[in-house]
Amino acid sequence: MTVDSRNKLDRRGFLRSASGVATVAAVAAAISPAMVTEAEAYDPGPDETGAKYQPDAADVQAFYRSNGYETLKDK
Template identity: 40%
Template structure:
């Protein structure tokens, strides 16, 4: 009986220690600073895309937006 109780207690302590160590390791990895990389959109993404076509003008007119010039 004493051996069973001692074995169960050591397993329980092992699992507590293992759980605490894995949580600490995960927190360490999450808090480790890394170098941020800048995003370069390139020339294709920087070009102007908005064109005020007739259907856009009609949308503004129907929805009573102030007139764009």
């Protein structure tokens, strides 16, 4: 009775192959950022960078009036 160990994957062989795969993945991850081109920045333009809060708007005035901020001013 002889045991054929050529077709059998033991723990040591599995770990050896797994470490080889991990090494290849680490090298690929280290090389790939070097191949990335420069990113283009998004320019939002003047419409999106302007002020959005308008204190004289009707909804803003109603918010402060309904939450009692006008009564706090009197104190």
